[in-house]
Amino acid sequence: MKIMITGDKGQLGADCKKVFGETHEVLGVDLDEVDITKLTEIELLVQQFSPNIIVNCAAYTRVDDCEIEKELAWKANVTGAENLAKCVDKHGGRLIHISTDYVFDGRKKVPEPYLETDVPNPLSYYGMSKFEGEEAIKRTTDHYIILRTAWLYGISGHNFLKTMLKLSLRSSDNKIKVVNDQFGSPTWTYRLALQIERFIETNYRGIFHATAKGYCTWYELAVYFLKKMDVPHTIIPCKTEEYPTPTARPMNSILENRNLKEKGMDIMAGWKSDVDKFVLKFREVLLKEIEKET
Numbered sequence: 090m091k092i093m094i095t096g097d098k099g100q101l102g103a104d105c106k107k108v109f110g111e112t113h114e115v116l117g118v119d120l121d122e123v124d125i126t127k128l129t130e131i132e133l134l135v136q137q138f139s140p141n142i143i144v145n146c147a148a149y150t151r152v153d154d155c156e157i158e159k160e161l162a163w164k165a166n167v168t169g170a171e172n173l174a175k176c177v178d179k180h181g182g183r184l185i186h187i188s189t190d191y192v193f194d195g196r197k198k199v200p201e202p203y204l205e206t207d208v209p210n211p212l213s214y215y216g217m218s219k220f221e222g223e224e225a226i227k228r229t230t231d232h233y234i235i236l237r238t239a240w241l242y243g244i245s246g247h248n249f250l251k252t253m254l255k256l257s258l259r260s261s262d263n264k265i266k267v268v269n270d271q272f273g274s275p276t277w278t279y280r281l282a283l284q285i286e287r288f289i290e291t292n293y294r295g296i297f298h299a300t301a302k303g304y305c306t307w308y309e310l311a312v313y314f315l316k317k318m319d320v321p322h323t324i325i326p327c328k329t330e331e332y333p334t335p336t337a338r339p340m341n342s343i344l345e346n347r348n349l350k351e352k353g354m355d356i357m358a359g360w361k362s363d364v365d366k367f368v369l370k371f372r373e374v375l376l377k378e379i380e381k382e383t
C-alpha cells in the first residue's frame with residue numbers, strides 16, 4: 090500500500106512513519122515541506138504520489154496558544170483536515186484523521202468513559218477546532234476514519250513525560266506541582282501507530298476511539314514514569330485550580346475504544362505496561378536528550 094503521512098516530524102507522525110515503513114511504501118511530509126492548509130500544494134503531492142491512505146497526524150497542537158493564534162489553529166485543524174478530505178474524495182483512497190479527547194467537555198463522572206456516540210462539547214478553542222475538523226471531513230467525504238486519542242507521549246517531539254523528566258533533573262530541590270484531579274489514559278504513539286496500521290488492510294469507515302487501557306491522573310503518570318526512569322523527584326499533587334492555564338482542560342478524558350472492541354480490532358495495551366516498555370526502550374535516549382539541552 091502507498092501511505093502518505095502528514096505531520097511526520099511530530100510525535101505520532103514519526104512513529105507512524107517508522108511502523109508503516111516496514112511493510113508499506115511511505116511518503117512522510119511536514120510543515121517545512123508542505124502546508125496542509127494550502128489545497129493546491131497538498132493536492133499536487135497527492136496526485137504525484139497517489140496514496141491509498143493518507144494518515145493526517147498534522148495539527149496545531151499547542152492547546153493554550155490556540156486561544157491566541159485562533160486563525161492558525163483553525164487553518165491547520167479545520168481547513169487542513171478538509172483539504173485532505175477533498176483530496177481523497179477527488180483522487181481516491183482513504184483518510185485516517187487523528188482527533189482528540191478535547192472534543193468532549195469531560196463532565197462525565199470519573200471513571201465513566203466517553204464513547205464514540207457521545208456528543209462533543211469542547212471547552213477550548215483547540216478542542217473546538219479539532220471538532221470542526223471532524224465535521225468538515227464528514228461533510229466532504231465518506232472515505233474517512235476519525236480516530237480520537239488522548240494524552241500522547243513518544244520519543245519524538247515534546248510531551249508531558251519529557252517535561253517532567255527535564256524539571257526533575259534540573260530542579261531537584263524545588264517542588265513541582267502536578268494536577269491530580271484530571272483523569273485520562275496516557276497513550277504511547279508507537280502503540281497507536283500499530284493500531285492505525287490495523288486499519289490499513291480493512292475497509293472500515295467512521296469514528297473510533299483509540300487510547301491505552303486503564304486511566305490515571307497527570308500526577309500519577311508523572312510519579313509512575315519517574316520511578317520507572319529511576320529519577321528522584323519532588324513532584325507534589327495539586328488541584329486544577331492551583332495550576333491555572335489559559336484554557337480549560339476536560340477533568341475526565343477517559344475514552345472507551347468501543348468501536349475497536351466491537352470489530353475485534355483493539356490492540357491497545359494497558360497504560361502502565363506501555364510506559365514500562367517506553368522506558369525500557371528509551372531511558373538512555375531520553376536522559377541524553379536532556380543532557381544535550383543543558
Ligand SMILES: NC(=O)c1ccc[n+]([C@@H]2O[C@H](COP(=O)([O-])OP(=O)(O)OC[C@H]3O[C@@H](n4cnc5c(N)ncnc54)[C@H](OP(=O)(O)O)[C@@H]3O)[C@@H](O)[C@H]2O)c1
Pocket residue numbers: 095096097098099100101102118119120123124125126145146147148149150164165169187188189190219237238239240241242246247
Ligand atoms: N499530543 C497529544 O497529547 C494529543 C492528544 C490527543 C490527540 N492528539 C492529536 O494527535 C495528532 C498528533 O499529535 P502529536 O502530539 O503527534 O502532534 P505534534 O507532535 O504537535 O505534531 C504535529 C505536526 O504537524 C505539523 N503541522 C502543524 N501545522 C501544519 C500544517 N499546516 N501543515 C503541515 N504540518 C503541520 C507540526 O509542525 P510544527 O511543529 O512545525 O508546528 C508538527 O510537526 C494531532 O492531530 C493531535 O491533535 C494529540
